[in-house]
Amino acid sequence: xxxxxxxxxxxxxxxxxxxxxxxxxxxxxxxxxxxxxxxxxxxxxxxxxxxxxxxxxxxxxxxxxxxxxxxxxxxxxxxxxxxxxxxxxxxxxxxxxxxxxxxxxxxxxxxxxxxxxxxxxxxxxxxxxxxxxxxxxxxxxxxxxxxxxxxxxxxxxxxxxxxxxxxxxxxxxxxxxxxxxxxxxxxxxxxxxxxx
Numbered sequence: 001x002x003x004x005x006x007x008x009x010x011x012x013x014x015x016x017x018x019x020x021x022x023x024x025x026x027x028x029x030x031x032x033x034x035x036x037x038x039x040x041x042x043x044x045x046x047x048x049x050x051x052x053x054x055x056x057x058x059x060x061x062x063x064x065x066x067x068x069x070x071x072x073x074x075x076x077x078x079x080x081x082x083x084x085x086x087x088x089x090x091x092x093x094x095x096x097x098x099x100x101x102x103x104x105x106x107x108x109x110x111x112x113x114x115x116x117x118x119x120x121x122x123x124x125x126x127x128x129x130x131x132x133x134x135x136x137x138x139x140x141x142x143x144x145x146x147x148x149x150x151x152x153x154x155x156x157x158x159x160x161x162x163x164x165x166x167x168x169x170x171x172x173x174x175x176x177x178x179x180x181x182x183x184x185x186x187x188x189x190x191x192x193x194x195x196x
Contacts, residue, residue, distance in 0.1 A: 008125070008129070008174065009174055009177075009178050010059075011171075011174065012171045012174050012175060012178075013055045013171075014052055014055065015167045015168065015170050015171035015174070016167075016168060016171045017048050017051045017052055017055070018048055018052070018164075018167055019164045019165065019166075019167030019168035019170075019171065020048075020164065020168070021044050021045060021047070021048035021164070022160060022161075022163055022164030022167060023160070023161050023164030023165060023168075024044055024164075025041050025044050025045075025160065025164075026156060026157055026159075026160025026161045026163075026164065027157070027160075027161060028040055028041050028044075029041065029156055029157065029160065030156070030157040111155045111156050111159045111160060112144065112148055112155065112159070114159070114163060115140055115141075115143070115144040115159045115162075115163055116141075116144060118137075118140060118163050118166065118167075119137040119138075119140040119141045119144065120137070121137070122134065122136045122137030122140065122166070122170070123137040123138075129177075130173075130177065132173050133170065133173065136166055136169060136170060136173070139166075140162065140163070140166055143158070143159070143162055144159065147159055
């Protein structure tokens with residue numbers, strides 16, 4: 001019995017990398033004195049991309065031929081479904097903004113959309129894999145509503161840091177699931193399993 005099958009454990013290091021990048025970029029936006037020209041903020045995505053490529057290369061190189069990865073990597077079908085879902089979320093978000101006639105800066109639109117898209121991602125993955133991610137999405141939507149309604153000027157810092165922290169929390173949740181699944185599979189195979 002493989003309890004790890006189908007879980008997105010392969011994404012854990014990427015969630016940590018991009019969560020840290022997202023938080024650092026938002027904090028540097030707020031503390032602009034540390035990076036007045038924006039050079040560090042411009043370099044951070046490239047550093048995260050290089051780290052992601054290094055992780056992918058190391059995994060591909062260290063994985064024996066035919067060995068299970070402890071969770072399935074995405075297929076083209078899953079990527080296409082995720083892309084379609086993202087396009088629907090974008091269309092709905094833009095329709096709501098146009099209907100409401102929200103008059104905000106493009107930076108605010110970007111932060112609101114990123115938070116909304118990330119919350120929708122958590123709801124979808126939580127629906128497929130576990131309710132903890134659904135709760136993470138609900139928390140992000142609640143934060144989005146509060147920030148958009150009453151603290152819109154702080155949206156880049158509050159939502160940016162919260163989105164990055166939620167990626168790190170998602171990675172932590174996946175690690176807990178992997179550890180729990182490993183413990184359950186060990187107990188399921190023991191001679192005393194199933195006895196009271």
